[in-house]
Amino acid sequence: MSALQYAASDTLVLAKRNLSRIPRAPDLLIGYTVQPIMFVLLFVYVFGGAINVPPEFGDYTDFLMPGIVVQTMSFGGFVTAIGLSEDLRKGLIDRFRSLPMARSAVLGGRTLSDIALNLLSIVIMMGVGLLVGFTFDANVLEILAGVGILLLFGYAWSWFFATAGLTASSSESAQAIGFIVIFPLTFASSAFVPPESMPAGLQEFAEANPFSTITDAIRSLWLDTPAHSDIWMSVVWSVALIAVFAPIATSRYRKATNR
Amino acid sequence: MSSEYAIEAEGLEKSYGDVHALAGIDLRVRRGSVLGLLGPNGAGKTTAVRILTTLLPPDSGWARVAGLDVVDDAAALRSQIGLAGQYAAVDENLTGAENLELVGRLYHLGKARSKERARELLERFELDEAADRLARTYSGGMRRRLDLAAALVAAPPVIFLDEPTTGLDPRSRANLLETIERRVAEGTTVLLTTQTLDEADRLADTISVIDHGKVIAEGTPDQLKGRVGGERLEVTLAEGADRETAIEALAPLADERPACDGGILKAPLRHGNGGIAEAVRRLDRADVGIDDIALRRPTLDDVFISLTGHAAEHEKPEGQEEDVAEEVAV
Secondary structure, eight states: OOHHHHHHHHHHHHHHHHHHHHHHSTHHHHHHHHHHHHHHHIIIIIIGGGOOOOGGGOSHHHHHHHHHHHHHHHHHTHHHHHHHHHHHHTTHHHHHHHSSSOTTHHHHHHHHHHHHHHHHHHHHHHHHHHHTTOOOOSOHHHHHHHHHHHHHHHHHHHHHHHHHHHHSSSHHHHHHHHHHHHHHHHHTSTTTSOGGGSOTTHHHHHHHOHHHHHHHHHHHHHHOOOOTTHHHHHHHHHHHHHHHHHHHHHHHHHTOOOO | OOSSEEEEEEEEEEEETTEEEEEEEEEEEETTOEEEEEOOTTSSHHHHHHHHTTSSOOSEEEEEETTEETTTTHHHHGGGEEEEOTTOOOOTTSBHHHHHHHHHHHTTOOHHHHHHHHHHHHHHTTOGGGTTSBGGGSOHHHHHHHHHHHHTTTOOSEEEEESTTTTOOHHHHHHHHHHHHHHHHTTOEEEEEESOHHHHHHHOSEEEEEETTEEEEEEOHHHHHHTTOSOEEEEEEOTTOOHHHHHHHHGGGBSSOOEEETTEEEEEBOTTSOHHHHHHHHHHHTTOOEEEEEEEOOOHHHHHHHHHSSOOSSOOOTTHHHHTEEEEOO
């Protein structure tokens, strides 16, 4: 096998290992899917009635679902942050780094298994969305293109979380870093409410926020609303996040030490 | 491996900020032998292991393991070594078998060979019955055995064991030591770090004592013990027994004049003078009553104190002293 084939095989072996944990320690997946489902119910039934959305979005459920799925994607990387942080503290990273495997495989395997989990959570979320009255105004290709953009965005956040997991002193603080960064970004965006309802300053922030860009891109694909530049800007944002955080995470991994 | 040494290092230095973890260490381990790296917490043992296993580059100096440079040939070197750390690095959410298969796959043994190797090792480490249980259900001793097995998956010529018995109960510890002894008998070169001195004594062919990032002594366990003198006689005098008479009676057997501390008389015993039996006869003839008499061999604890001026910082289990003393009931 060539070095590249070994790298691919090592990455897949580790991705499989990461995924095998999910059914065995299901608390992680439950926490990770139940919370967004609660958010759907909370926003649709509690806040939704008080939020006015522009008429082209149909009702609030249609407006909300793309935003909440985008938020869920950004949280998918938590599994990577927790996993890397635990591997580091338990000495598994030391073991991996002492093995003749591809140097890229641990991070590659982690972020790859996040994609599989994110796909699963898109299916669960949209299942719940359809139950509470979401309706697609899209063909199959547009739906799949939306899924692709979501997975790419989730993958980009996995690299942010890989950095957090390898930097934080514990998996709890890695999660805390994630919350601190992601909560303000998702709420000060077009994901839950139209930015036009926000005060000046915040409104400009929300419009420049990548979470708005991705959410609006998904809305344009799934609800047939105007796309503007959102779709290709979504790709640009995701690639930019990867370009920033993949090298940082990789360098942290190379120097990773548990003491 | 052209050299007769499986591990060679010269002038290894590593600092973290102002802390000199390693201040110039030289090591030489013959193929098929065991080096015990002995020192207290923070002496630099783990840093040395991390450098030799390519996890950490040295600031200066060089090291070769299995003939390969730890910096320049790091990638090739990794297929020649196995590492078992002090954390029992096993994935708790995988079964014992899956843990070893994972390591086998990452050594690029292939799927079938990895499975086969996992079964072999689980059997050899007496984990076959627990092979399909998740590692999180394992006891501390079982985890360590699994961790050690993982280091041996690719049957590497050199293995590094960083405090392999830390935190184990005495029985699991004894089991693990036996396992390591058997591996060594098969010709694997082992570098073992330890704070427990009797562990180094039992397993190592040569010992390097390190303290504050420097090798402060090296040699065989016997050579090191030789540096703190030979056997020592300890006599607990009976109530009312005369000290001076006892000292006079034992003086001809000792290298120097016996000393009396409390009710216990201590004498460094000269070799070939009939040992403890002669001492008992002499005390009997002098009519000195004794409660107890014992011959103490110097332990590596004694070595450590005489080399560093302080005891090795480890918790000494109750009654450890008795393991190395020959008690004679009187």
